[in-house]
Amino acid sequence: MPIPTPFYPRTSVLCESHEWRDWSGYLAASLYEHLHDREYYAIRNAAALIDVSPLFKYEARGPDALRFVNRVITRDLSRCAMGQVMYSPWCDDAGKVIDDGTVARLAEDHFRITAADPNLAWFQDCAFGLDVDVRDVSSHLAALAFQGPSSRQILQRVLSGVDLEKLKYYHLAAAQAGAIPLTVSRTGYTGDLGYELWIAPEYAISVWDMLIEHGTGYGIAPAGMLALDIARIEAGLIMIQIDYISTRHALIPDQKSSPFEVGLGWAVDLDKGNFVGRKALLAEKSSGSKWMLVGVEVDWTSLEAQYARYNLTPRVAGRASRAAVPIYKGSRQVGQMTSHTFSPLLKKYIGLGTVERQYAGIGDRASVEVTVEYTRQKADARLVKTPFYNPPRKRA
Amino acid sequence: MPSEYDAIVIGGGHNGLVTAAYLAKAGKKTLLLERRHILGGASVTEEIYPGFKFTIYSYVVSLFRPEIIRDLDLTRHGLMILPLESTLTPLPDGDYLYRGADHYETYRNIARFSQRDADIYEDYSRMMYFMAKAVKYVLGIVPPDPTSLNPAELNGLLGMARHFLGLERDQFYTLVRLMTMSSADFLSRWFESEPLLGTLSASGIIGTFMGPRSPGTAYVLLHHYMGEIDGVFRAWGFSKGGTGGIAEALASSARALGVEIRTQAPVAQVIVKDGRAVGVALESGEELHARVVVSSLDPNQTFLKLIDPGILPDEISASIRKFVYRGSSGKVNLALDAAPDLACLPGAGAHLRGAISISPSIDYIERAYDDAKYGNLPRHPYIDAIIPSMIDPGMAPPGKHVMSCFVQYAPYHLREGNWDEKREAFGDIVVNTLAEFIPNLKDIILHRQVLTPLDIERNTGLSEGNIFQGELSLSQLFFLRPAPGVAKYKTPVGNYYQCGSAVHPGGGITGAPGKLAAQVILKDW
Numbered sequence: 049m050p051i052p053t054p055f056y057p058r059t060s061v062l063c064e065s066h067e068w069r070d071w072s073g074y075l076a077a078s079l080y081e082h083l084h085d086r087e088y089y090a091i092r093n094a095a096a097l098i099d100v101s102p103l104f105k106y107e108a109r110g111p112d113a114l115r116f117v118n119r120v121i122t123r124d125l126s127r128c129a130m131g132q133v134m135y136s137p138w139c140d141d142a143g144k145v146i147d148d149g150t151v152a153r154l155a156e157d158h159f160r161i162t163a164a165d166p167n168l169a170w171f172q173d174c175a176f177g178l179d180v181d182v183r184d185v186s187s188h189l190a191a192l193a194f195q196g197p198s199s200r201q202i203l204q205r206v207l208s209g210v211d212l213e214k215l216k217y218y219h220l221a222a223a224q225a226g227a228i229p230l231t232v233s234r235t236g237y238t239g240d241l242g243y244e245l246w247i248a249p250e251y252a253i254s255v256w257d258m259l260i261e262h263g264t265g266y267g268i269a270p271a272g273m274l275a276l277d278i279a280r281i282e283a284g285l286i287m288i289q290i291d292y293i294s295t296r297h298a299l300i301p302d303q304k305s306s307p308f309e310v311g312l313g314w315a316v317d318l319d320k321g322n323f324v325g326r327k328a329l330l331a332e333k334s335s336g337s338k339w340m341l342v343g344v345e346v347d348w349t350s351l352e353a354q355y356a357r358y359n360l361t362p363r364v365a366g367r368a369s370r371a372a373v374p375i376y377k378g379s380r381q382v383g384q385m386t387s388h389t390f391s392p393l394l395k396k397y398i399g400l401g402t403v404e405r406q407y408a409g410i411g412d413r414a415s416v417e418v419t420v421e422y423t424r425q426k427a428d429a430r431l432v433k434t435p436f437y438n439p440p441r442k443r444a
Numbered sequence: 445m446p447s448e449y450d451a452i453v454i455g456g457g458h459n460g461l462v463t464a465a466y467l468a469k470a471g472k473k474t475l476l477l478e479r480r481h482i483l484g485g486a487s488v489t490e491e492i493y494p495g496f497k498f499t500i501y502s503y504v505v506s507l508f509r510p511e512i513i514r515d516l517d518l519t520r521h522g523l524m525i526l527p528l529e530s531t532l533t534p535l536p537d538g539d540y541l542y543r544g545a546d547h548y549e550t551y552r553n554i555a556r557f558s559q560r561d562a563d564i565y566e567d568y569s570r571m572m573y574f575m576a577k578a579v580k581y582v583l584g585i586v587p588p589d590p591t592s593l594n595p596a597e598l599n600g601l602l603g604m605a606r607h608f609l610g611l612e613r614d615q616f617y618t619l620v621r622l623m624t625m626s627s628a629d630f631l632s633r634w635f636e637s638e639p640l641l642g643t644l645s646a647s648g649i650i651g652t653f654m655g656p657r658s659p660g661t662a663y664v665l666l667h668h669y670m671g672e673i674d675g676v677f678r679a680w681g682f683s684k685g686g687t688g689g690i691a692e693a694l695a696s697s698a699r700a701l702g703v704e705i706r707t708q709a710p711v712a713q714v715i716v717k718d719g720r721a722v723g724v725a726l727e728s729g730e731e732l733h734a735r736v737v738v739s740s741l742d743p744n745q746t747f748l749k750l751i752d753p754g755i756l757p758d759e760i761s762a763s764i765r766k767f768v769y770r771g772s773s774g775k776v777n778l779a780l781d782a783a784p785d786l787a788c789l790p791g792a793g794a795h796l797r798g799a800i801s802i803s804p805s806i807d808y809i810e811r812a813y814d815d816a817k818y819g820n821l822p823r824h825p826y827i828d829a830i831i832p833s834m835i836d837p838g839m840a841p842p843g844k845h846v847m848s849c850f851v852q853y854a855p856y857h858l859r860e861g862n863w864d865e866k867r868e869a870f871g872d873i874v875v876n877t878l879a880e881f882i883p884n885l886k887d888i889i890l891h892r893q894v895l896t897p898l899d900i901e902r903n904t905g906l907s908e909g910n911i912f913q914g915e916l917s918l919s920q921l922f923f924l925r926p927a928p929g930v931a932k933y934k935t936p937v938g939n940y941y942q943c944g945s946a947v948h949p950g951g952g953i954t955g956a957p958g959k960l961a962a963q964v965i966l967k968d969w
Contacts, residue, residue, distance in 0.1 A: 049546065073548020166551070166563040184559045296567055301612060 050075045053101035054190040054252035058260075062270050069273060072164075074102040077272040084367070085392065087275035091238050092393060094267030095196040097259060098276055100237075100244065101252075103149075104163040105189050106171055110180035113157045120174045121151055121161075122307055122329070124320035128153045133218045133233055136315045137307045143328030144295040144304035146170065147288060148312065150235060152220055160185070164288045165296065174324060190252035194259065195242030195279075197441055198266040203243060205262040206255075207232060217443040225255050237276065239283020241441040277368040281389045281400060284343060284434025286310055290370050291341070291386045291400050306332050309402070311341035311434070340408035343434040344375065344385050346397040346416055350428035358421045364397050365390045373417040375401050376426060382407040385416050391436060398436050449475045449704075449734035451965070452724055454711050454750070455905075455944065457485025458687075460740030461694035462958030463943040463965075465516050467738075468701035470966050475732065476703055477724065479710035479905065482688075483695045485740075486904050486911060487953055489688025493891035495841045496779040499686030499832055500893075501900060501911070503848040504528060504799075506680045507670050507954040508690065516697040523693035525681035526835050530798030532789070533643045534881040540788035541639040542795055557637035568634045572669045574615045575622055579666060581607050583949040583956055586964060587923040587931050622662045623918060628806045630662035638805035646803045646826055649852060651911045651951060653770035655813030656806050660918050667916060667952070680799070682835045690953060714739070714750045720938035721751075736965060740944040740958070742906060742913040743767050743926040747935065756936055763927030767946075768920060771897030771909030772816065774854030776874045779891040780845040784831065784882045797834045802827040802877060812853055819859030821870055825877060826852045844890075849874055856897040856908040863898035870894060912951025913944050922948055933961040934968075941965050 050070040052060070059077055067078040076099065079087060090096035108116050117125045123136040130153055137148040149162040161171070171182045194203065200212050210223035210232060220233035228251040236242035247255050260268060280287065288294055292305045306329060307316050318330055348362070355362045368389035375383040388399030399416070407414070410433050415426040453464040456478030464476040482488055486501040505525055513523060530544035541557065543550045547566070555562035581604075588600030608616065621630060627648025628641070635641050647668040648661035655661075683689040695705060710727040714737050723733035739746040747756060747764045756764070789795050803809055803826050812822035828850040833840035840846045851874050858866060871894035879885045897909025906913060914920055923931045926946045933941050943961030945951035 049549065051552075070548070073546075073551060166566075169560045169563040169567075172560060184563075296570070299570075299573075 053099055054249040055099045055101065055192065055256055057253055058256050059099055059270060063272075067272075071102040071273070072104065076102060077270070079272040079274045080270050084272065084274040084278075087269055087271035088278055088392060090267060090269035090271055091196050091240055091275060091279050093197065094269065095194060095198040095202050095263055096238075096269055096271035096275070097256065098193040098195060098271050100191045100193045101189075103186070103191055104166055104184070105186045105191070106161045106163065106167060106182060107154075107185050108159045108161070108171070108175070108180050108182045110157055110178075112175075112178035112180040113159055116171075116175050116178050116180040116182065117151055117159050117161070118320065119178075119323050120171060122312075122316040122323060122325065123151075124317040125151060125153070125159070126320070130155065131219050131221060133220055133235055135218070137310070137312045139307065139325030139329070140295050141325055141328065142295070142304070143306050143325035143332060144298075145292060145307055145310060145312070146295050148286070152233065165294060188248070190247045190249045192245045192247065192252070192256065193236050193238075193242065194245060195236045195238040195240050195271075197241050198263070198268070199242050202259060202263040202266050202268060203232070206258045225251075225258050228254055230255065237283075237285055238279040239285065239435050239437060239442055240279065240439060241444065274367055277387075278389045278391070281368055281387050281398060282391050282393065282435065282437040284311075284400065284436060286341065286400060287387065291402070305339065305402075306337055308332060308337040309339040309341065337405055339383070339402050340405045342401050342403050342408050342410065343432040343436060344388070344399040344401040344414070344416060345430050345432045345436070346399070346418075347428040347430065348396065351397060351418065354418055354420050354425040354427050357425075360420065362397075365392070375403055375429070376415045376417070377407045382414070393437060396436070400434070401431070403431065447723065447733040447735050449473050449732065451475070451736040451738060452477065452732060452734040453738045453740060453943070454714075454724065455479075455485060455740035456483040456691070456695070456705065456707070457740050457904075457944065458487045458690055458694060458953055458955060459944050459958035459961075460485070460738075461691060461698055462512060462516075462955040463738055463740065463962045464703045464705075465694060465698040465701055466959060466962035467965065468698060468703045469515070470962075472969075474703045475734065476698065476705045477709045477711055477726070478705070478707045481708050483705065483707065484688050484691030486900075486906060487687040487691045489686030492777065492893050493779040496844070496846050496891065497686055497832075497839045498777040498779075498846060498893060499688065499839075499848055500777065500895070501775060501904065502687040502953055503682075503830060503832070503850065504680050505683055505687065505690065505953045506668065507952045507956075509955050509959065512955040512959055516694065516701075518693045518697055521693040521696035521700070522684075523690060524684035526684055528680045528682045528798055528830065528835060530795060531643060531801050532786070532795040532798060533639050533801045533803055534786060534788045535639055535804050536880070538788055540786075541643065542789075543643075544794060544798065554637070554640055557639055558635070561635045561637045561640050564634055565640075571615075571618060572666065574612075575619055575666050576670050578608065578611055578615060578619055580670065582922065583670065583954075584960075586933070586960055587925075587948045589923045589928065589931070591928075622666055624659060625662040626657045626659045627661040627665045628656040628810070630665065638807075639803075642803040642805040642808055643801050645806050646801060646809060646828065649809065649813070649826070650828070650850075651773060652915055652917065653772035653816070653853065653855070654917065655810045655817075657810050663918055663921075664916055667950070682830065682832060684836050684838070686832060686836075686839065687953060711750065714937075714940060716751055716755065716937055716940070719755070721940035736939045736941065738941040738943050738961065738965065740942075742769070742910075742944060742946045743942075744769070744907040745905065746942055746944075746946070747930075751937060751940070760927060760929055760936055764930075767926050768915045768917070769856070769908035769910040770915055771856040771900065771906070771911070772853045773909070773911060774851045774870060774874075774897060775895040775900070776849040776851060776871055777893040777895070778847040778849070778875075778889055779840070780847055781888040781890050782843070782884070783834075783845055784847065784888070785884045787881055787883050796831055798830070800827075800829040800831075800881075802829070802881065809852075816853030816855040819855050819857055821866060821873060822853050823873070825854075825873060827874060827877060829878065849878065854897050854909075856901075863896040867894050867896050867899070870896060913946040914951075916950050921950060925950060933957075933964040
């Protein structure tokens with residue numbers, strides 16, 4: 049059975065829906081109330097507490113720590129300043145994505161990597177011959193995402209020893225909550241203003257309580273996976289095993305993707321020197337990738353028309369869907385929309401799609417499959433740039 | 445003289461039943477003859493102690509071909525394979541390794557011994573899936589002989605070559621390693637923690653007289669992994685009613701298809717006229733005639749006892765005589781007054797519904813093999829125990845239990861004494877070994893049945909008590925099983941066929957040899 053995270057004594061009481069999911073073997077609340085709406089709007093209009101402790105966390109420490117991360121990760125970590133965080137994929141020798149996550153530079157010779165899947169064996173194998181100690185610290189760190197426009201104001205009341213106004217996007221700092229030491233990073237998976245707190249498990253509940261106490265007047269609310277899923281699609285953030293399949297999980301070669309194909313080409317630095325997968329990525333760069341990740345915006349009028357044929361109005365609000373649907377160019381299937389949702393804020397039906405490159409022009413017209421009254425229909429759509437929602441406060 | 449039957453199948457083990465059922469399904473008037481009073485061969489359930497049903501010999505299924513279940517409508521005839529989804533390895537220091545259907549629970553359990561092993565475990569499982577997928581093709585074909593220039597054979601070889609060359613490069617290399625390495629060496633490429641290595645390597649030695657460090661055992665590992673495909677992710681299952689339930693379902697289906705089944709009808713010999721089989725003579729003296737005779741027995745009986753070996757070509761007779769059996773396993777079946785209570789995980793729980801594996805390390809198993817190699821009883825045997833009554837409550841009276849303990853090694857050839865003298869000493873070793881991990885065991889035993897390889901041979905007719913009708917080593921597989929020239933279900937005697945585990949793809953409750961034999965027979969018809 050999935051086991052509790054360090055925040056479970058609080059989340060379990062709040063989770064009135066009793067709807068949990070198994071996230072890497074931990075209990076993760078799908079939603080706390082009957083509907084996830086309030087949790088979603090906490091992310092976008094107040095401040096939401098999201099327990100992200102199930103993330104896998106690794107630390108690399110030693111004289112060769114930089115060489116190690118630069119061997120594994122596709123981005124150039126020599127450009128990562130102390131206290132900076134970089135988001136990046138990492139690949140196998142064939143240049144196919146194994147996983148994606150953040151790499152934080154805690155000290156000159158000390159990095160912390162977050163991952164969606166277990167990666168210790170891979171990291172240790174990649175560290176062969178280097179003077180670096182790579183270890184799994186997943187259970188040593190509780191992680192709490194604190195996301196939303198009010199998150200900074202609340203944190204300012206809770207944290208000391210850090211100037212949050214100066215903590216830049218994708219940077220971290222040591223801080224204290226009362227007497228409790230923790231790390232605060234200006235990161236998140238919502239595309240909003242937000243932070244993530246990295247805490248020793250024994251202090252997790254105390255920090256949670258302090259945030260609730262100081263945040264109540266600001267509309268603080270715990271948010272579950274359903275609200276997070278909508279927010280991350282709006283933010284154009286991909287999810288492993290949903291929007292791409294890790295090379296370690298692929299059952300056939302065609303299921304594997306390069307970083308270029310999952311919208312992470314910007315995070316591949318082919319000039320930084322050798323790293324795992326570089327040769328293959330260099331070749332793909334020159335020959336061109338097969339697939340591209342795009343945003344898909346379904347044309348509302350067309351959607352309405354499909355439903356109107358059955359005397360219905362569009363019934364798409366609610367939970368995000370992870371069931372992939374075909375994307376067509378005329379009658380030809382050119383890709384699939386792997387995550388899709390009605391955006392409560394934008395009032396649009398949006399999704400992340402993987403489309404054959406020659407059909408993936410931004411602004412191009414396409415259509416997507418929609419199921420209306422058990423029948424498969426096509427609704428017009430447009431391929432767009434992500435993120436769909438990108439408030440200035442995200443980076444402010 | 446007109447034949448009374450189209451086909452006579454000798455032996456009512458599961459493969460004999462499968463062949464008979466398929467022949468009848470094709471419209472052939474088929475008679476199946478079984479020596480014992482009960483069908484199933486080594487797939488039998490018997491009530492040795494009143495109220496307690498023992499799955500006497502074989503006890504789990506993973507490889508039974510799903511198409512046989514579909515073709516023969518076995519579900520309607522009572523077949524039900526219940527999930528057996530976990531393996532518990534209790535350790536001498538009181539700790540344990542538990543692996544079950546809950547992916548991350550297994551992950552955390554392995555991580556207690558090695559974080560690396562936990563990380564890589566899923567990669568290993570996926571790799572074995574690829575390997576099983578690659579080899580599955582071979583299990584479903586009549587093995588072509590690579591030395592033959594016959595166009596049909598070459599075509600078969602070409603198909604196989606195409607299949608294997610279609611593998612991803614890494615997968616091909618891994619397959620070659622799997623075919624050549626010992627299970628210990630193969631697994632050590634992945635893992636480092638002893639309880640995991642020990643327990644996984646045990647799959648590589650089941651039914652063989654080889655240790656985890658013997659080359660070739662990695663393939664056996666794969667043989668036991670094959671159940672993972674075909675959309676069935678619970679590799680191992682327990683047949684409702686014990687493995688006798690499989691035999692009963694097959695027999696019921698066979699009868700419904702028109703097979704005539706006679707038990708207590710031991711065959712003395714196959715009647716051969718002008719180089720062709722024309723029927724059988726029973727030990728009773730009765731003669732029965734058929735156009736085709738099929739033996740599901742092992743090669744020792746099929747070639748050397750049921751027919752006059754003198755009519756075989758020398759080369760084949762010699763190969764058959766050199767076919768290796770080397771029974772290596774024994775069985776202890778217990779009737780229990782209450783549930784076993786494990787020291788490492790006291791009380792009830794899911795772990796009692798799975799396998800309990802006494803395999804704390806590779807060294808532990810290898811030492812058991814060392815003892816057996818020289819004809820001694822192992823001081824500390826490898827044991828794979830299950831409690832069938834926890835999975836299927838019908839196996840024992842309410843609140844009581846049966847326990848099935850598969851034991852290795854039990855060498856057929858003892859250095860000193862004989863098995864009739866050593867039987868109970870062997871039983872004591874098994875019970876004492878288990879009692880180290882199950883403190884209440886000795887107090888709850890109501891009845892104990894100890895089966896040595898000699899008993900297995902006497903009761904089932906399996907030579908030297910080899911549960912696979914002959915060692916599953918690479919040298920005795922595919923076009924070499926049971927010998928070159930007789931690996932395609934035929935024999936040098938016309939109309940005389942083989943359909944048991946001694947032909948491709950080998951042992952285990954798969955039904956595959958039986959089905960492939962029926963295909964070949966019907967094609968020749």
